[in-house]
Structures are given as C-alpha cells and as structure tokens.
Amino acid sequence: MEFFKRLLFLPESASAHGAGLDDLLVYVHLLMLVLFIGWFAFFVIAVYKHARSNNPKADYHGTRSHFSTYAEIGVAAIEGLLLLGFAVPLWAKAVDKFPEEKDAVVIQVIGQQFAWNAHYAGPDGKWGKQDIQFASSTNPFGIDANDADAKDDLTTLSNEPFFVPVGKEVICKISSMDVIHCFKIPLMRVTQDAVPGMSIPVHFKATRVGDFSITCAQLCGNGHSKMRGFFKVVDQAEYDKWFIARSKAGGAGAVLE
Amino acid sequence: MSESSHSHAADPAADHDHGHDLESHKKLYWAVGAALLVGTVVTVLARYMEFNSVSFTIAVAMFIATVKAFLVAGYFMHLISEKKAIYLTLGTTAAFLVGMVGLILWSDMDLPRGSQPKTHYVP
Amino acid sequence: MHTATTHAPSHGHGHADAHEHHEPGFWSKYVFSTDHKMIGIQYGMTALIFLFFGFLLMLAMRQQLAYPLKPIPIVGNFLAKALGDDMAKGGVMQADLYNAFGAMHGTIMVFLAIVPLAFGAFGNYVTPLQIGAPDMAFPRLNMASYHLYFWGGVVMLASFFVPGGAAKSGWTSYSPLATLADRDHLVNGQTMWLIGMVLLITSSLLGAVNFITTIIQLRAKGMTWMRLPFFVWAQFVTGFLLLLAFPPLEAAGIMQLVDNVLKTSFFLPSGLVTSGGPVPISGGGSPLLWQHLFWFLAHPEVYVLILPAMGVVSEIIANNTRKPLWGYKSMVYAVLGIGFLAFIVWAHHMYLTGMGTKISTFFQTTTMMISIPSVIILTALFISLWGGSIRFNTPMLFALAFLPMFGIGGLTGLPLGFNASDIYLHDSYYVIGHFHYVVAPGTIFGLFAGVYFWYPKATGRYMSELLGKIHFAGSFLCMNLIFAPMFVQGLRGMSRRMYDGGATYFGGGLGADPGILELNKVITHSAVLLGFFQLPFIFNFFWSLYAGKKVESDNPWSATTLDWQTPTPPPHGNFAVEPVVYRGPYEYSVPGAAKDFTPQSQPG
Amino acid sequence: MEIPYTVKPRPDTGLYNAKVGIWLFLASEVMLFGALFSSYILLRVGAPDGFWPDVATGWPHGLLNIPIGTFNTAVLIISSVTVVMAWAALKQGDFSKFRRFMLVTLGCALGFLCIKTYEYNEKFTHYVIRMKDGTAVTGHLDINGHSPRFWTLATITDKKMTSVKVHVDVPNQFRYPVGMKRPEVSHEAGEHGGGEHAAREIKTADITFLQAFVPATGTFFAIYFTMTFLHGLHVFGGAMVLGYFTFFGRKMYESDPERMTNRIEVGGLFWHFVDLVWIFLFPVMYLL
Numbered sequence A: 001m002e003f004f005k006r007l008l009f010l011p012e013s014a015s016a017h018g019a020g021l022d023d024l025l026v027y028v029h030l031l032m033l034v035l036f037i038g039w040f041a042f043f044v045i046a047v048y049k050h051a052r053s054n055n056p057k058a059d060y061h062g063t064r065s066h067f068s069t070y071a072e073i074g075v076a077a078i079e080g081l082l083l084l085g086f087a088v089p090l091w092a093k094a095v096d097k098f099p100e101e102k103d104a105v106v107i108q109v110i111g112q113q114f115a116w117n118a119h120y121a122g123p124d125g126k127w128g129k130q131d132i133q134f135a136s137s138t139n140p141f142g143i144d145a146n147d148a149d150a151k152d153d154l155t156t157l158s159n160e161p162f163f164v165p166v167g168k169e170v171i172c173k174i175s176s177m178d179v180i181h182c183f184k185i186p187l188m189r190v191t192q193d194a195v196p197g198m199s200i201p202v203h204f205k206a207t208r209v210g211d212f213s214i215t216c217a218q219l220c221g222n223g224h225s226k227m228r229g230f231f232k233v234v235d236q237a238e239y240d241k242w243f244i245a246r247s248k249a250g251g252a253g254a255v256l257e
Numbered sequence B: 001m002s003e004s005s006h007s008h009a010a011d012p013a014a015d016h017d018h019g020h021d022l023e024s025h026k027k028l029y030w031a032v033g034a035a036l037l038v039g040t041v042v043t044v045l046a047r048y049m050e051f052n053s054v055s056f057t058i059a060v061a062m063f064i065a066t067v068k069a070f071l072v073a074g075y076f077m078h079l080i081s082e083k084k085a086i087y088l089t090l091g092t093t094a095a096f097l098v099g100m101v102g103l104i105l106w107s108d109m110d111l112p113r114g115s116q117p118k119t120h121y122v123p
Numbered sequence C: 001m002h003t004a005t006t007h008a009p010s011h012g013h014g015h016a017d018a019h020e021h022h023e024p025g026f027w028s029k030y031v032f033s034t035d036h037k038m039i040g041i042q043y044g045m046t047a048l049i050f051l052f053f054g055f056l057l058m059l060a061m062r063q064q065l066a067y068p069l070k071p072i073p074i075v076g077n078f079l080a081k082a083l084g085d086d087m088a089k090g091g092v093m094q095a096d097l098y099n100a101f102g103a104m105h106g107t108i109m110v111f112l113a114i115v116p117l118a119f120g121a122f123g124n125y126v127t128p129l130q131i132g133a134p135d136m137a138f139p140r141l142n143m144a145s146y147h148l149y150f151w152g153g154v155v156m157l158a159s160f161f162v163p164g165g166a167a168k169s170g171w172t173s174y175s176p177l178a179t180l181a182d183r184d185h186l187v188n189g190q191t192m193w194l195i196g197m198v199l200l201i202t203s204s205l206l207g208a209v210n211f212i213t214t215i216i217q218l219r220a221k222g223m224t225w226m227r228l229p230f231f232v233w234a235q236f237v238t239g240f241l242l243l244l245a246f247p248p249l250e251a252a253g254i255m256q257l258v259d260n261v262l263k264t265s266f267f268l269p270s271g272l273v274t275s276g277g278p279v280p281i282s283g284g285g286s287p288l289l290w291q292h293l294f295w296f297l298a299h300p301e302v303y304v305l306i307l308p309a310m311g312v313v314s315e316i317i318a319n320n321t322r323k324p325l326w327g328y329k330s331m332v333y334a335v336l337g338i339g340f341l342a343f344i345v346w347a348h349h350m351y352l353t354g355m356g357t358k359i360s361t362f363f364q365t366t367t368m369m370i371s372i373p374s375v376i377i378l379t380a381l382f383i384s385l386w387g388g389s390i391r392f393n394t395p396m397l398f399a400l401a402f403l404p405m406f407g408i409g410g411l412t413g414l415p416l417g418f419n420a421s422d423i424y425l426h427d428s429y430y431v432i433g434h435f436h437y438v439v440a441p442g443t444i445f446g447l448f449a450g451v452y453f454w455y456p457k458a459t460g461r462y463m464s465e466l467l468g469k470i471h472f473a474g475s476f477l478c479m480n481l482i483f484a485p486m487f488v489q490g491l492r493g494m495s496r497r498m499y500d501g502g503a504t505y506f507g508g509g510l511g512a513d514p515g516i517l518e519l520n521k522v523i524t525h526s527a528v529l530l531g532f533f534q535l536p537f538i539f540n541f542f543w544s545l546y547a548g549k550k551v552e553s554d555n556p557w558s559a560t561t562l563d564w565q566t567p568t569p570p571p572h573g574n575f576a577v578e579p580v581v582y583r584g585p586y587e588y589s590v591p592g593a594a595k596d597f598t599p600q601s602q603p604g
Numbered sequence D: 001m002e003i004p005y006t007v008k009p010r011p012d013t014g015l016y017n018a019k020v021g022i023w024l025f026l027a028s029e030v031m032l033f034g035a036l037f038s039s040y041i042l043l044r045v046g047a048p049d050g051f052w053p054d055v056a057t058g059w060p061h062g063l064l065n066i067p068i069g070t071f072n073t074a075v076l077i078i079s080s081v082t083v084v085m086a087w088a089a090l091k092q093g094d095f096s097k098f099r100r101f102m103l104v105t106l107g108c109a110l111g112f113l114c115i116k117t118y119e120y121n122e123k124f125t126h127y128v129i130r131m132k133d134g135t136a137v138t139g140h141l142d143i144n145g146h147s148p149r150f151w152t153l154a155t156i157t158d159k160k161m162t163s164v165k166v167h168v169d170v171p172n173q174f175r176y177p178v179g180m181k182r183p184e185v186s187h188e189a190g191e192h193g194g195g196e197h198a199a200r201e202i203k204t205a206d207i208t209f210l211q212a213f214v215p216a217t218g219t220f221f222a223i224y225f226t227m228t229f230l231h232g233l234h235v236f237g238g239a240m241v242l243g244y245f246t247f248f249g250r251k252m253y254e255s256d257p258e259r260m261t262n263r264i265e266v267g268g269l270f271w272h273f274v275d276l277v278w279i280f281l282f283p284v285m286y287l288l
Ligand code: HEA
Pocket: A035, A036, A037, A039, A040, A043, C172, C302, C303, C305, C306, C348, C349, C367, C368, C370, C371, C372, C374, C375, C378, C379, C403, C404, C405, C406, C407, C408, C409, C410, C411, C413, C414, C416, C417, C418, C422, C425, C426, C427, C431, C434, C435, C438, C439
C-alpha cells in the first residue's frame, strides 16, 4: 500500500482519516490502470494486426465476441464496489460522525481576502459575544471586546500560526467574511469551502507534530496565491502552554485593542 | 396514441375543411377564457380570506394557477391533441426542470452535520 | 445562385475581398449568407482564430508559471502599454492579469472556440449533408445565430480594455467574487463577460432549435432514425443539451448582471465585510445558487464539448477501417444515456461546498453511472478496429489518438467523481490535467481529424499529408508533455489558479515538495513547442486552398454517407436530385458487394 | 432542392418545421423561467428572518398593488383569447376579422405594458425608511408637494435636509430588518388619524436607511423586477411579431394563406406561453 501511495506521489498524510482516503485513491487508480492497460494493449494489437498492410480486406462483421459486455459490467461492478465500500462511508465519516465538542478542540476559522483567522473560545469554553456591528477587517469575528466571555477568547489573525494538539480531534468551523475561499490542508486531507453566510464544520485528528500550511483552494481575488495560513501541531503540554499564555495575554480583547 | 382520436381538434392540416369543428372550438375558446378570468378572481379572493394555514393558502393558489396553466396550454396551445414528438420534448423538459428544482432544494437542505447560516456574528 | 457557389471555395477569395467590396454580392455571400455551408465556414474560421487566441493567453500565463515575475517575452511591453501598469507593470504579468487571462482562456476556449467549432462549424456544414437536407430548417435563424456569436465574441474581446480589465473571477465566475471584484467600475470586465455570455447563450439556443428541428424534420426519404450516421446522433443530443441546460445559466447570468449593475443581492448573503467595511447591500442571497445554476449548464456543457468530437471520430474510424461501426445501436443508446444523465450529475463540482451524505451520494452515484455510457461508446470504437483494414491517413491518425487520450481524461474523472477522493484532488492540477486530456488531445484532436477529413469536400482539394503527419506527431507528443505532468503536480497537492505557480505553498518546506515546481518549466516549454507544431497546420490550411492535390471524385475517401454523394463543393441546395436512403450508414466491405463501400443512397 | 415542410406537415411527425421550432424554443423558455422560479423558491425558503417581506408568517402584506395586478392578469387573458380567435378567423378565411381580433390583442399588449410601467413608477416613489430606534415605516416622500423617485439617504444628506416629510402607509405592515433583528412594527402612523396616508416629519438624524422600492432594496424586489421585466420584454417582443403580421401580413396571406395561418399559430403559441408565465408570476409575486 505504502508503495502504491509513493507511486501516486501522494505526500504522506498526517491525519487519522487520511489513510482511508489515500487507500481509495490507490484503489481507483489501480482500477484505472488495469482498464487503461487492458484497453491500450487491445488497441495496439488491433491497430497493428489490422493495418491495411497486414489485413488488406476488412471483415464486415469484425468480432462477434461478447467480451466487451462482460468488461463493461465488470467496470460498473467495481465502480459500485468502490462507491459503496469506500466513498460513501468515508464521506459519511467526514461530514456526519463529528466528535463531541467537549472532547475536541473547537476553532472558528474565517477566511478573508487574503488571510485565515482562527478563534478559540478560551479556557472558559464560552464564545464571546459576536455581532456584525463589530465586524471589520481587523476584527473578522465581530467580537464584542466588552463582553465578559470574550475576555479570555483567543484569536490568531492574518495567517499567524495557530496551535492544535497532536492526537486529539480538532473541529474547525469554516466561514468567510467576503468571498468564497477554500480551507484546504493537503497533508491533513481536509478541504472545505469557506462560504460567506454559512458556517460549515470539518474535523481531523493530527497524527504527527510539525508545521502545516493551509491552502486557499478557491479563486478569491488577486491575492489568492498568497493566501496561506499556518498551524502547528504540537504535543498536549506545549499546546496547553500556548493556549494559557495566549489567553492571559488578553485574548481577543487585547488583539482588538 | 391520442394522435388519431384527437387529431381533428386542432391540427391545422387535418381540420382544414371542417368549418363546423372550428365553430365549436371558437365557443370553447371563449369558455376557457371565461374560466381563466374566474380562476383569477377566485385566487385573489382566496388571498383575502386569510386561511389560517399558510401552506394551505399556497396550495390553493398554486392549484388554481396550475389549472389555469393547463387550460391555456391544453386548449389555446392545443396541447391536448398534439403530436408525439412534442409530448416527448415537453415531457423531457418537465422532467429536467423538476430534477433541477428538486435537487437544488435538496442540496440546500442536506448539509454536513453542524452547518448553519453564519453564526459568527450572531452566536 | 448555383454558379455563385459551386465553383469557389468561399475563403478561396480571401485575398480578393478588398477589391470586391463594391460587388453587391459580397455582403450577402460572405457576411449575410443563409447557406448552412457558408455559415459553417464562418463559424469554423472565427472559432479557429479564437482557439489560437485562447492558446496565446495561456502561453503568457504559462510563462508566468515557469518564470514567475520575469517580464513576458515579445509581448510584455505591448501588454504594459495596452493594458496599463495594474496589469503588466514593466511587462511583468500582474496577479490581476493572470486571473483575467485565466478566466478568459477558459471562457474563450469553451464558449468561443470549441463549441462554435464542434457544433457551429461541423454541425452546420455536415449535418444537413449527412441527412440529405437542402439546408437547415431555418436558414435566416442560422445566420442570426452566427451573428450573435460573433458579437458575443467582440464583447468578450472588448472587455480586455474596459477599466479594471477583463473578467477575472475564473470562467466559473463564482459570486460574491464576481460581484465584488470590480465594484467601483460600473462597466467592468465582469459586466462585459455577462453581456457577452447572454449573447453567446442566445446564439447557442437558436442554433440548438435549428439543429434539432432540422434533424427531426428534414431527414431524406428512407433516412430512419437508426440509419442516421453517429455524427448526427451526437449533434442531436448535443442540441438538446444546449437547449435545456443553457437557459438556467442565462437566468443566472441575468441575475448576476443585475447584482453587478443594480446592486441587488441574488447571490450575496447578508453580513459581507470587506476591507472597506460592511458591503452596503441588502443581502439575503445565496452564493451557492449561482454555483448550482452555473454547473447545471457547465456539466452538460462538457459533453457538448466532447460528443461532436466523438461523432467526428466515429465517422472517420468507420471510413478508414473500411468496416461498419461495431455496436452502432448500443452507441446510439449510450449517447442518449449520456444526454439524459448529464443533467443530474452537476453537483460533483460542488462536493466541497458543504454537502451532506445523502445528496452527495446521489450525485456521485449518477456520476459513476454516466461513466458507463462513455465506456460503452469508447469500447465500441475500439472493437470497431478489430477486423478492419486500417488506412493511416492524417484524419485517421488524429481519430485514433483521440481514443486513448479521451481514455486518460475520462478515467481520471473517476477519482474526482468519488466525493471522498475529491476531498484531496479538488481544485488541484489533477483537475486541470483531467479535463484538458479530454478537451485538448481529446476534442481538439477529434476536430483536427474532422478538418482534415471534410476539407476535400469543402474545397475540392486535399490537405498535405506530410504536413498533416508532422502536425500530428508534434501535437501528440507535446500535448502529453503538457498535461501528464499536471497529474503529478496535482497528486503532490499543487492548487490551480495560482499566480505564482504554487511557489507560496512549496516555499516554506512544510511537508510539500518544491521539486514539482520544476515541472512547470517542462510544461511551459512543451506548450511553446506545441505552438510551433501548429504552424504546419496553419500553413497547410491556407496553402492547400490553392496548391493542394485536387480530388479525383466527389467521394475521395470512398465513403458511404450522404455528405459524400453531393457535388464538390456542394452547391446551394446541396443535392442535384433529392436523395433517397436505402441502408444503414456504414455499409463498408459488405460481403459479395462489388466495391468495399456501398453508399446509403445506392438502391438495391 | 428547396427546404421541405415549411408549410405542409411532414407525414411521419405530423408537424411543419416552424411548429417543431417554436415548441423547442418554448421548452428552453420553460427552463429559463423555471430557473428563475426556482431561484425565487430557494431565496425565499433560505431567506434569513426578516429578509423577505414577512417571512415569519410567509404571508405578504401588500407590497404590490393587487387590484392593478388582477386587472393586468385579465388583460393578458383576454389577449390570449383574441389571439386564438384571430387564428381561427384566419383559418376560416376571414382576414379582416383576423385583423380586428389581432388589434384587440395588440391593444391589450400595449395596455399591459402601460399598466406595468405605471406600477413600476409607483414603486420607485415608494420608500422604506428604517429608524435608529429599530422601527421602520413605508410610504411616499413629500418634497414640496411632489414625490421624488430613487432617493436614498445620501440624497437627503447631500441636500442638507434636516428632516423629511413622509406620507406613511396605513396600516403599516411592511417589516424590515435592522441588522439581523426583526423590528417592531410602527403603530405610530395609525395614531395620527389613520387616513390612507398619514403625514409625518422624520428627522434625518434618526434615519439609518432610506431606499425606494427598487431592486437593490431587497431580494424580493430584486426578483420581482427581474422576472416581471423579463416577462415584459417577452410581451413586447411577441407584440412586435404579431403586430408585423397584422399590419404587413396581407401580402403573404394572399399569396399563401396556409403559410400565414401557420405563422399566426406559431406566434400565438408564443403569446400563450407569455400568458402562461404570467399566470404563475401573478400569484407568486402579488399574492403569496
Ligand atoms: C469534455 C469535457 C469533459 C468530460 C467528457 C468529462 C468527463 C468526466 N468528468 Fe470532468 N471536468 C471537465 C470536463 C470534462 N469532464 C472540466 C472542464 C472540469 C473542471 C471545471 C472547472 O472546475 O473549471 C471537470 C471537472 C470534473 C470534476 C470536478 C473536480 C473538482 O473540481 O474537484 C469531476 C468530479 O466528479 C469530474 C468527473 C468527470 C467524470 C466522472 C467524467 C466521465 O464522464 C468520464 C467517463 C469516461 C471514461 C470513464 C473513460 C472511458 C474510456 C475508456 C475506459 C477507454 C480507455 C481507452 C484507452 C486506455 C485507450 N470532472
């Protein structure tokens, strides 16, 4: 399996669900490869054997074999198998089987031209009050700085790296404040459009520590290619340290000055 | 199927000489026109009745509109006695239209769990 | 009337046009012609020019991808002067220009090059001939379609020069970006794009009405449905796709136009905040509604791009294997199946906009289902080769190459069609590779094959075989060198529509592989080379008008279908005597027959 | 060869070319208006609270003029009857009767468009005004006795007006959101005596939003204007074609009556379709 994944040039996945997704990619490509080789071999032989120089007189009927029907049924069957065996359950896992919020790190992520911003509820676990009247490009989450719950909220703005702990479920609630962006972490095998007017959650569990980047995978203007977010996957202790320190520093309220 | 049984109704070629048929059709056209006017009035009245249920009112209004549409399409546009090719075309169109509306609405409702209209500003 | 058109291949007078302006016939013959063949040629020439222009836009973009922030050679200074500093400061492509060129490359290729060439040109020229009709059912409507197309193209080209430049939100024009991108200019590129699209859509709709009516009503005596050449079937289904899928995009286009000009909020939700603060609009709209209406067209549209090419390829394969198409009937049912399913798969482009399990299962199931009829058609074409006596002329080479190329493009559609694997591949270069394999070495090759194939009918002369073969070999090699590396880039995680060619992502060493940026150079160089390999074609195309080998008969390829039973080139009204059809379209090498082909119109 | 079946039907389909053509065209029109209607449904169903006229109950409150709309519906229905009668007259060989019926049709078309223009104009002088305290009213501005079109808050501040006189609609049932909250309905207007319109002076400083009933005012007006305008264009186009045959059709009729009859049938089909669209537009926009 690993061999095939290398063969497909896939960068090593860093999330728990990534492996299943890569498996599907491998199986589909194997199917494609088999089909292609089969057809292509037939093609080459047919063209060579039945070139005019080798076969001056054409046969009105050609072949009477029914092999093609079986091949077509076979293709349909394998596609059905991949569909029911892999794609549907994997998808269901991605969009339905969310971990409980209390067992997970919950982050609001909002895209803006051309930056990713993250917002944690802080140690109290309560989101500060948010309203559009406070929203601006420097306060993308529209946090009310005077709200008591907001005092310990933490935000990272303008592509500043945020932290997540390794081996723990992370839920990101993706939205956008202006145009459609797309929150894509190739190495985590996570992709979700950030649609303004909607908030759509995704979840993943990082399996190794390191620095990761967030691609914007939806054309969003002339800074689209520069819209790169970052996050660090660290162990729980380091995460806690960052979390507390960041929150003590005044959290969202301070950032908003 | 209906081609042979109804072809006299409105087919220009078939009933070219049937002046009498056309006379009776002219009466029908007036009657359909009157029915359409009545339908309009009934819809408007229904709107002022303020039935207690919104969906019921919508259903009534759309039902009347559909009946009216059927009258126009069926009689003025001679659809009740058209040729197979046209039924096929319109049937296909109707199917795709229903598919489009239905699937768009379905997509709009079936979202990943936990999705909501933007909540960031209004928690 | 007859003498006016019988002897002269229309564009043969190219050089004389200037002198002929006084001749009263010029306008009605070349501009306001209602003859389907002349209109076909008008479509063809205009579309080829747009094809080339679309390619040039892409060359400029490829240069930026391979050599970011270096001035564009040759045209850089010109662009800086013509489009201003915002677009090409010092001859260096700016991000806005990259986006504008990208959007216009997609738009031009799809709506102004391939569809007009495949449907407008081949459909117009060949369909009436193949069904034995004197012309299209509505000749003047046909002329109107071409003129609308032409003006739609002019509007698109003009949009490069309005303040803010051409549309730059991708050929998909997703709202809110398409509405917010140039909000300060009332007449901006996006507005022009929308007006141009409304013209093009109207043109296609009128064309579709005309084609379908023609095929239903004007088939010659004896031309039953199951005796129609496969090409005609492909055009018929294409017509229905255009007829029923385009209007929703027209509706959406009108709504986006109103959003842009009258500041409404059809596709804009409430609560938009940009750097300028909250956007002053009522809000309450739905950005996803645009995507649904767009893809409701755009997925059927991709079959509009491929089906006519499949039709062309089928004709050429039957002709050059000298035997009937294998499984003609199943091909017909398959093409009808594609036509039907094409309307209910569109949201596979929208898996990642947020979709629940049920709806995305529905769409990926239909997506997998639609791959089956494609497999059936391709398989039938493959098996048709078996037992043939294959002649390798230029049209046949292109037609043969079409098969594996479409195969690669189609097969790579499968991992995109499974929603779970699309999570990773979405919006990566894998997608770009996928669809270019289908449309570039696929459709374009099919259409090249058609040009070489019907050229003798339209002009009375062959195109040069030698130049044709050079064109083929070079194009085949370069196309693969361009598009195969894109799969690698995509699988490695590189996103599309990246002004810097992905440098931002791979610069930081965050687990990704900057090595694949090197592939950008390979691709770009191959694209330049591809351009050079088109020169033999362009030369061949014009040179053969005067110097090409003359055809020996009206049926130079010894073909069976009715298009070859006309005088060469066909006069106004096409057939000297009303043709009658006695048999199926591909009666080649009939056992016991005197010759290895039995034309459809041969009695007995 | 000449193009066959331009007048006589093709035996196996039973149809002449133009009839196939018009039905195909109408099929595409069905998809065009179908897409717009489905946009209407989607926008309405998905509208955030308060963004559609009174979404909370799903029942509108007189944003459009129902009596006039009803009258216009009747006008279109009558025109549909007269079109089909004109065709029948032609079929029976009575050209002058055809012409009379057609003139009635054209009169109806003109009437419809005039009424529609009047309705539009009425909307452009009708305003929605939201106040700082969260209330909202609708009505006409009164600027020295006449009521202007297309004003916005900016117009008033530019003119340095400290207050505007407004004839407030009574009862004022139009509700509009402030931010995302639904405002309380203003009952003030009623207290002022409850005539058709109660005049009221509103301070500029109190106003947060002032806009005529134009497309930009909200999604409802956006789709109302877009759809009815598009429909109006169809009425106009259809009337041009029918008018052409009415006034210049005699020659064709005399040389080839069947061809002319076919033309009228095809033109009539288009006209009925336009009527059909209105049959849905009217309840959907005015009543529901
Ligand atoms: C002509 C154009 C064309 C065609 C025919 C197709 C055909 C298919 N496409 Fe493609 N597609 C596009 C043009 C096309 N596509 C474009 C333009 C886009 C991107 C738009 C954008 O975002 O800008 C796109 C994007 C696209 C996506 C969205 C990806 C994303 O954005 O994430 C998906 C997902 O499902 C998809 C799937 C498919 C499938 C399953 C088919 C199937 O129909 C394919 C079926 C065919 C086969 C299965 C091959 C059968 C043949 C053989 C097996 C023979 C093999 C032969 C040899 C080996 C010799 N396509």
